[in-house]
Amino acid sequence: MKISRRHVQNLGWRWSGVMAAGLMASAMATDHSGYKELQQAFKSGPEVTRACLVCHKDAATQVMKTKHWTWQSLNPQTGQMLGKKTLVNNFCIGVASNYPYCTSCHVGYGWKDRNFDFSKAENVDCLACHDTTGTYRKPSGLAGHPVYVEMEFPPGSGEIMHPVDLRKVAQRVGFPSRYNCGACHFYGGRGDGVKHGDLDTSLEAPDFELDVHMDAIGLDFSCTKCHAGTGHQVHGSRYSPITKRGEGSAARERTDRQSPATCDTCHGIYPHSAKTMTNTKPLPGFTQQGMAAMLNRHGDKIACQTCHIPAMARGGVATKLLWDWSAAGKMGADGKPMVKKDAKGHTIYDSKKGAFELGENIVPEYRWFNGEVKYTLLGDRIEKRADHVSINHFGGSPKDGRSRIWPVKVFRGVQPYDPVNKTLVIPHTYGEDAESYAVSFNWEKAAAAGMADVGAPFSGKVEFLKTEMIWPLNHMVAPKAKALQCQDCHDRNGSLAHGRLKNIEGLKKGPLFRLGK
Amino acid sequence: MKWKKIAGACLAGYVLGMPHVADAYEGDWKRGHVYYRMVCTSCHAVKAGGPIGPNARTQAEWAAYMQANKHAKGKDSVSYYVSKPYRESIASTNKAAAKFADVPEQELFEDLKAFVSRSAKDGDAPTGCR
Structure with a gap:
């Protein structure tokens, strides 16, 4: 946490040593409720943003350089300009002319047509990513705004949406959680789990069986644990993913703290060992060390996800x-x-x-x-x-x-x-x-x-x-006991002709070895 | 004496900088979500005829239910299912109960209330059984 002069002024303390010690102790909590800028009856999101920017002076500028703001991403390999702003898909098809509906997931306020002002800092929405109350929502059709006055939503439904308490939300900001990211990424394609197959609301509070990393009573990873970055840049884009073994690990050594979300960034390029194979019965003729080596060799041609994400939509959401x-x-x-x-x-x-x-x-x-x-x-x-x-x-x-x-x-x-x-x-x-x-x-x-x-x-x-x-597919990583087994791809003679990879070109489909009984 | 001043300053800073521990406890809806899913729902799915999504009821209905504190049509209490004895009784088979074994009962009850209120049919984020 960065301790600024503004913190000192807000708390009214004159003894900076005391202040510094106290703030360091509370750095994890970062209680914003005492800040005078946030004691307002905010009437709109941009008003909140203006208050945030009093202290976090660079935040909006940083956000405005991200894909979350521009909805554009230049692919350096192909020269294509990608991103939601220009892409055509086969779900909702495209953003153009449908702005107020699509832009409920923009980290901004007011993108209701093609004339949106991308240079206006107060249009940046801090709360979408930093709300911890779970009460901040941006309904489809409001061009990225939350509800400010009581309204029937969807129109004609008889359902009443109440205005969000912006002051309460602003005073309780924190680090992004799965709920924040999921508010949009779980709902891609206009519905829970619609688009991705490995991202849906079952990952808000998942158990170990659903995702070993996000397990809410285990490692409890937030999205930003893997999609880490600095200056509001979030890494790990599917527009230019890292797929080659070892490139993620190399990235971990970077001094700029970029951390592309790859398995080997943390697990290394040879993740299997005799220790990790402890509870695995080796194939006939193999030791556990030998099994580990064989699986590591698989990693030359098989992505970790192929074995460790055995199915999609595993959390009860279609x-x-x-x-x-x-x-x-x-x-x-x-x-x-x-x-x-x-x-x-x-x-x-x-x-x-x-x-x-x-x-x-x-x-x-x-x-x-x-x-x-x-x-x-x-x-x-x-x-x-x-x-x-x-x-x-x-x-x-x-x-x-x-x-x-x-x-x-x-x-x-x-x-x-x-x-x-x-x-x-x-x-x-x-x-x-x-x-x-x-x-x-x-x-x-x-x-x-x-x-x-x-x-x-x-x-x-x-x-x-x-x-x-x-x-x-990258999420919903199953426990190793639920990962694909040899026989999911190979038959007893080692052949790949009938298993999951039967349609993949370039693999020897004939007998390779005997799996045993 | 200088070190005493410094130590005193650090202690004062630490105390002043601590979260407001003396404040009335406000339910942690995220922890309530985990407990609801991994303890309440996992049991309901097996023993009670299927899970009940928080969005099956309105905020007022949930508030009345939690206030009445009657579970299974009054056969027992809702609060029993967040009690330490209950958590201990299932801790060997339920990781969430084990994880939250030491959480004060009233806190966990408030967590649940906060979650069902947020996730009710007319709540801020209506939520199913997930």
């Missing part, structure tokens, strides 16, 4: 597997938009969004991956075909010396497409205006509004394209 926008627009018997749910209460149809498939405990698919990620951007030409077109590509092959086999969630969608320009389109899907698909149920109108907002050409025609996206 993840979305398919989103078919082309099915949207059907009305209920009363002629009004309808929502259908399955026996478990999952929404499987919504007139405004289309049809969905969800699942729990899903076995991942696997890909060679060398860390290179390339996206299909708006404007890139795509030829329509019968099967799914990949709109993000993982680089990798068995022969490049850099790739390892990773577990991935493959998310499949059917999304609007411009058949004349042969491009993806960003439709205006949310909102109460006449152009919104949620009101007009007219794809041409919605696509025209969305593409106009982003300034991209649009022919006026809409067809639908089957697409798929790949999402790397």
Whole structure:
């Protein structure tokens, strides 16, 4: 904790030695409740930010350099400008023209259209990441603002949302917890667990079985334990991930304290040893030391995640597997938009969004991956075909010396497409205006509004394209007893022809050895 | 005498800088979440006909339930299930009970109240059984 002159003034102490000793003792608690700047009846988020910046003078400037603020990320390998601001996905498709809804997860206030002022420090939202009360929420549709006055939300639902007590929240700020990060990252794709498959609210208070690192009564890692950084930069992006063995460990030696979130950053590049294999029965002819060495050799070609994340959506929250926008627009018997749910209460149809498939405990698919990620951007030409077109590509092959086999969630969608320009389109899907698909149920109108907002050409025609996206799995790390076993990939003759990696190119599929009985 | 002044200053600073231990205890909703999930829900899932999500009730309903302190339609009390004897009785099979073995009962009860209030149907963050 940095002890500033401001702390001295706020506490009114003149004996700085006493003050310093006291603050050092309480550094972990960092009680903000006594600070006079926070004794206000705040009426808005920006008012809170102005108060924060009285002491934390550099904080907003730092945040404004991050992806959390810009929603842009230049991939140095490909030169592509990535990030939510520009990307097209096959969940909610794109931010353009849908700002007030998407930007409830922006670390800012007021991004309601394309004219948002990214240079205004008071627009930075400190509380989204630093609230410890669990009461600070930014509902979809309010352009990143929390609720300031009592309101019915969602409109017409009869549910009343009460204003957040900004003073209370501001006085109780702290380090980000899983709840803070999860408020957005658990809900990607407009719902709990929808997008990632390995991130959902079951990780708020997980047990050891669900995630050995985040186990709430064990190691209890916060997200920032691995996604560590300085100056509000958070490392470990899927836009430019580190995948090659050893690069994470090397990063740990850096003096700038960057810590890309990789397994070997902490576990080293040879994590298995006779000690870690103590409770593992060795294969015939192997000692435990030999087993450890063999598993370490696997690490040359197999990412740690492949064995240690045996399934996704393991915490009781289903993840979305398919989103078919082309099915949207059907009305209920009363002629009004309808929502259908399955026996478990999952929404499987919504007139405004289309049809969905969800699942729990899903076995991942696997890909060679060398860390290179390339996206299909708006404007890139795509030829329509019968099967799914990949709109993000993982680089990798068995022969490049850099790739390892990773577990991935493959998310499949059917999304609007411009058949004349042969491009993806960003439709205006949310909102109460006449152009919104949620009101007009007219794809041409919605696509025209969305593409106009982003300034991209649009022919006026809409067809639908089957697409798929790949999402790397990194969380929900199972205990070693629940990790994949030899027989999950190999048969008794060692063959890989029928196990989990049967579709992976470049692996010898024939007999390799005998696993024994 | 100088070292005494320094030591006194450090002690005064330490005491003044400590969290307000004398203040009335305010429930830790995060700890309440862990206890709710790992003790209450894990037992309900097996022995009581299924888990009950905090979002199954309103804040007022939860407040009334906790105030009445009647569990299983009055067969026993809610507070028994945060009591030290109860935690000790399941500590060998329940890691959360073991972890929180020494937490004062009233604190744990307040933690639970804070969590269900926050996570109720009309709370700040409605939460299911997770």
